[in-house]
Amino acid sequence: MRISELGEFGLIDRIARFLPPGSPDVILGIGDDVAVLRTGGHEYLLATCDIQIEGVHFLPEKITPYQLGRKIVAINVSDIAAMGGYPAWALASLALPPSKDVSFVDELYQGMYEQIEAADATIVGGNISKNDYGILVDLFLMGKAEPQCLVYRHGARHGDLILVTGTLGDSRAGFEAIRDPRIKVSEKAQKQAVERHLTPQPRLKEGQLLGRCGKVHAMVDVSDGLLADLEHIGRASAVGAEIWAKDVPVGAACLEVASAAGVEGLDWALSGGEDYELLFTAPPDEAREIGMLLLNETGTSCRIIGRITSAEDDIQVVFPDGSKSSSLVERKGWDHFAQS
Amino acid sequence: MRISELGEFGLIDRIARFLPPGSPDVILGIGDDVAVLRTGGHEYLLATCDIQIEGVHFLPEKITPYQLGRKIVAINVSDIAAMGGYPAWALASLALPPSKDVSFVDELYQGMYEQIEAADATIVGGNISKNDYGILVDLFLMGKAEPQCLVYRHGARHGDLILVTGTLGDSRAGFEAIRDPRIKVSEKAQKQAVERHLTPQPRLKEGQLLGRCGKVHAMVDVSDGLLADLEHIGRASAVGAEIWAKDVPVGAACLEVASAAGVEGLDWALSGGEDYELLFTAPPDEAREIGMLLLNETGTSCRIIGRITSAEDDIQVVFPDGSKSSSLVERKGWDHFAQS
Numbered sequence: 259m260r261i262s263e264l265g266e267f268g269l270i271d272r273i274a275r276f277l278p279p280g281s282p283d284v285i286l287g288i289g290d291d292v293a294v295l296r297t298g299g300h301e302y303l304l305a306t307c308d309i310q311i312e313g314v315h316f317l318p319e320k321i322t323p324y325q326l327g328r329k330i331v332a333i334n335v336s337d338i339a340a341m342g343g344y345p346a347w348a349l350a351s352l353a354l355p356p357s358k359d360v361s362f363v364d365e366l367y368q369g370m371y372e373q374i375e376a377a378d379a380t381i382v383g384g385n386i387s388k389n390d391y392g393i394l395v396d397l398f399l400m401g402k403a404e405p406q407c408l409v410y411r412h413g414a415r416h417g418d419l420i421l422v423t424g425t426l427g428d429s430r431a432g433f434e435a436i437r438d439p440r441i442k443v444s445e446k447a448q449k450q451a452v453e454r455h456l457t458p459q460p461r462l463k464e465g466q467l468l469g470r471c472g473k474v475h476a477m478v479d480v481s482d483g484l485l486a487d488l489e490h491i492g493r494a495s496a497v498g499a500e501i502w503a504k505d506v507p508v509g510a511a512c513l514e515v516a517s518a519a520g521v522e523g524l525d526w527a528l529s530g531g532e533d534y535e536l537l538f539t540a541p542p543d544e545a546r547e548i549g550m551l552l553l554n555e556t557g558t559s560c561r562i563i564g565r566i567t568s569a570e571d572d573i574q575v576v577f578p579d580g581s582k583s584s585s586l587v588e589r590k591g592w593d594h595f596a597q598s
Numbered sequence: 599m600r601i602s603e604l605g606e607f608g609l610i611d612r613i614a615r616f617l618p619p620g621s622p623d624v625i626l627g628i629g630d631d632v633a634v635l636r637t638g639g640h641e642y643l644l645a646t647c648d649i650q651i652e653g654v655h656f657l658p659e660k661i662t663p664y665q666l667g668r669k670i671v672a673i674n675v676s677d678i679a680a681m682g683g684y685p686a687w688a689l690a691s692l693a694l695p696p697s698k699d700v701s702f703v704d705e706l707y708q709g710m711y712e713q714i715e716a717a718d719a720t721i722v723g724g725n726i727s728k729n730d731y732g733i734l735v736d737l738f739l740m741g742k743a744e745p746q747c748l749v750y751r752h753g754a755r756h757g758d759l760i761l762v763t764g765t766l767g768d769s770r771a772g773f774e775a776i777r778d779p780r781i782k783v784s785e786k787a788q789k790q791a792v793e794r795h796l797t798p799q800p801r802l803k804e805g806q807l808l809g810r811c812g813k814v815h816a817m818v819d820v821s822d823g824l825l826a827d828l829e830h831i832g833r834a835s836a837v838g839a840e841i842w843a844k845d846v847p848v849g850a851a852c853l854e855v856a857s858a859a860g861v862e863g864l865d866w867a868l869s870g871g872e873d874y875e876l877l878f879t880a881p882p883d884e885a886r887e888i889g890m891l892l893l894n895e896t897g898t899s900c901r902i903i904g905r906i907t908s909a910e911d912d913i914q915v916v917f918p919d920g921s922k923s924s925s926l927v928e929r930k931g932w933d934h935f936a937q938s
Binding site: 259260261262264269270272276277283284287288290291292293295297298299300301305306308309311313314315347349351353354355357359360362363364367368370371380381382383384385386387388389390391392394396398400402 | 599600601602604606609610612613616617621623624627628630631632633635637638639640641643645646647648649651653654655686687689691693694695696697698699700702703704707708710711720721722723724725726727728729730731732734736738740742
């Protein structure tokens, strides 16, 4: 069987078979975006990695080295944020053609440095290698968290409300606007969408606050797409979910770019991916209060967009006319291998 | 300026400029193969990474997925071993073409799993991505060490003796034997050389013992080549070194393959790289005792191959006739970018 037939998540399940049953110092292994480890101190150690490969994740003519440096750090910080953790140390594994100008490395590191500094973390090492096929940068990020502040994927409960920070779909709109110059929109929408795509800002302070408040049951960052990431919560927690289409915060730039491209902005908000917002669940009687706390402490708004149901319901999108669709879920975001 | 002109180590120095001056929880950042971090427990956290890219580090027709899995773990374990540390947790970042058969992933993970288990460590997560250009596997390995057992690069002192475990040059011989089928040698030498190259065995118990004994001043693993790695000690410790050519333990397979290829086995032992032996320095009155301890406790022999001199001497190879050469040092091993 080819990997493209199995798909990314099928492959992850398959790999999980090779991992031994829990060791006492592994609180959480494969299956979340972040491993949680016990080092002997009072805090747990978090570890995650994410890669950007030329031609797969980015085109060098569409992103500057500085932006690439910021992005590779931001997407890893977002994973730590989604646990309620604090980034601490990174290793950067870089491979690139020897013909590249040294200024590429300078600018890449400038971007990584600024973004990691904004997360109160440090680059402490890494590896450099030749790669004739193009540029790749793989970042390993370690972080810390108090055990009681950690929020996992697996804690969602039937009846929880589902919340999401900020807006969705702008990153996908930026991707489309970069890809297809025939899409004509206002300068403001173009700029906003492209910025969301090329230099996403992880919701770090928000994630830390949500962890600290002790009332959030499950959390992920929206990297694969709202529905795909919600399915990660659903599978880990053995629950289903319904998303109320009218309440999904579709970004203004997304609406404008999607309209110019002749598609539904909602689709990009549900399945676009790379939003790096936080998607979380909380008990119904706490949800509004958590939203107010988040707004007051960080200035970031969040919206209640649905509720957790039972596992057999799977994940459904409910439209204003009362119709439900799980067919949207079929196109549920970013599976590297399915898209090939 | 192109990266090929600056070279790998010039590039590392350049990147180091972007790193801020020490943070209190970073005991050792960029400049060693392993970062040393303070987590709050009584042990320090170690973190390292190393990558294998198709067409750069390996050719898929020359190494099985199982061997590749073992190798990527082994070379990372070797870095932890060279600090006197204990491997604990790994993240594996894998990218490959969607057309690959799933059995490739199974075999790769089987190899990784066996090698990581031999090091008493666990794979706790990672990342999977599409890569149309070929296979790459980047391993991020964390480990632990008691602060007093850690051995750095920077501790070598003028007058120290230089020791190395096992034998050198066999891995390079294996590389050459695989590359050029016209090199005809005995089946035994062929097998031994190719095994050293494809499935190197890190000197983990040896490194841990050398750390624990408290008498080793500086240590690295031989990955770039004996002279290149000795230069890492030399630069970090601000010392020079002389290597006594007659005492360098050239592997039997190396001698045979080199002879068949019409070159000097000693050259491969000095500069071949990927030996994954341990190279370390110790006070002259302790060196023999350390060698005996190592042999008794682990069954691994080591040899005294030179001594640490002052910085202005740089690194010299001394031949039996008394002649000295620093010209060999010019070809001092594996600089990814210089070799392109």
